[in-house]
Amino acid sequence: MPNQSSSTLPNDGALMTISEVAQRCDIATSALRFYEQRGLIFSTRTSGNQRRYHSSMVRRISVIKVAQSLGLSLEQIAAALATLPKQRTPTQEDWQRLSQLWHDDLQQRIEQMQRLRDNLGGCIGCGCLSLKRCQLMNPDDSAAGAGAGPRYLLD
Amino acid sequence: MPNQSSSTLPNDGALMTISEVAQRCDIATSALRFYEQRGLIFSTRTSGNQRRYHSSMVRRISVIKVAQSLGLSLEQIAAALATLPKQRTPTQEDWQRLSQLWHDDLQQRIEQMQRLRDNLGGCIGCGCLSLKRCQLMNPDDSAAGAGAGPRYLLD
DNA sequence: GCTTGACTTAAAGTTAACTTCAACTTTTAT
DNA sequence: ATAAAAGTTGAAGTTAACTTTAAGTCAAGC
Numbered sequence A, B: 001m002p003n004q005s006s007s008t009l010p011n012d013g014a015l016m017t018i019s020e021v022a023q024r025c026d027i028a029t030s031a032l033r034f035y036e037q038r039g040l041i042f043s044t045r046t047s048g049n050q051r052r053y054h055s056s057m058v059r060r061i062s063v064i065k066v067a068q069s070l071g072l073s074l075e076q077i078a079a080a081l082a083t084l085p086k087q088r089t090p091t092q093e094d095w096q097r098l099s100q101l102w103h104d105d106l107q108q109r110i111e112q113m114q115r116l117r118d119n120l121g122g123c124i125g126c127g128c129l130s131l132k133r134c135q136l137m138n139p140d141d142s143a144a145g146a147g148a149g150p151r152y153l154l155d
Numbered sequence C: 001g002c003t004t005g006a007c008t009t010a011a012a013g014t015t016a017a018c019t020t021c022a023a024c025t026t027t028t029a030t
Numbered sequence D: 001a002t003a004a005a006a007g008t009t010g011a012a013g014t015t016a017a018c019t020t021t022a023a024g025t026c027a028a029g030c
Helices: A016-024 A029-037 A055-069 A072-083 A093-123 B018-025 B030-039 B056-069 B075-083 B090-123
Strands: none
Touching: A016 A055, A016 B075, A029 A055, A055 A072, A055 A093, A072 A093, A093 B090, B018 B030, B018 B075, B030 B056, B056 B075, B056 B090, B075 B090
């Protein structure tokens, strides 16, 4: 894909103002300042102290939004972003590596939800009065369960 | 299954104290009072004003916890619980109907997560600078997209 | 060169879902 | 009968993720 031109992205290489980035990423400027305060993003300043963003920040912010929609906290996201190279703009491979991390996490969460989906009726409707001991609510302790398949422990 | 006996459940038909319920459901007593305040659960009172719970409350609370793990807010859960019969203890069918509601919701959320999982690398790594226009982030507006399969809108 | 819109900061406010605290009152066990 | 454990209430505190507000500063267009 050759170089692209868009309405909210200024000429190649130019820095963006906070509201340009905000519009571009569909996020509030207050959220951008907040993210910066939390160390998730950064910017340079004009002589008059206004923020200016490198265009690569747009991707970074997009990634933050995807990660959030996966249910990650800003703290977790910040930790992941911290693994990106500080001194150069992240490459596609850098981003891929990051996404692989989340892919695995996501996979597990999907599996848990599928278990929940498939047993929701059985679990809610069954005589199982204590979810504390129900496999569905405790996917971690697989020790007790012998064999596969759903299992709702009755008292 | 015949009648059961457990350490935290008193004789059949007896009312439970708040800490018995708390232990049984693996939840804090403060949370139970909070739920009652929000109308999710209820109890009777002793002459001395202490709460006593009908054993069916245990299932109700378990359902609240499952629903929470599905990502529903207490408000949404309260709305669902409000559809249960007020004057009698909910039957298995009542609970089944409720779980069916959540099953469908869960199914959609799983599908969205799967899309996200399958395209995470592509989306994050691709030239798509604006998730605002990326199908992945906007599963709602399927209008623009013709045909199936992943789609990351490049600028 | 001046007005207007965009920006800046720090601090306080917001919502969800609880927890903690303080000051009492009930129950239960001995 | 009484001491300790358990329960009650209302109010304030907590965390996440922001938003809103106030009081001012910067940048851009005419």
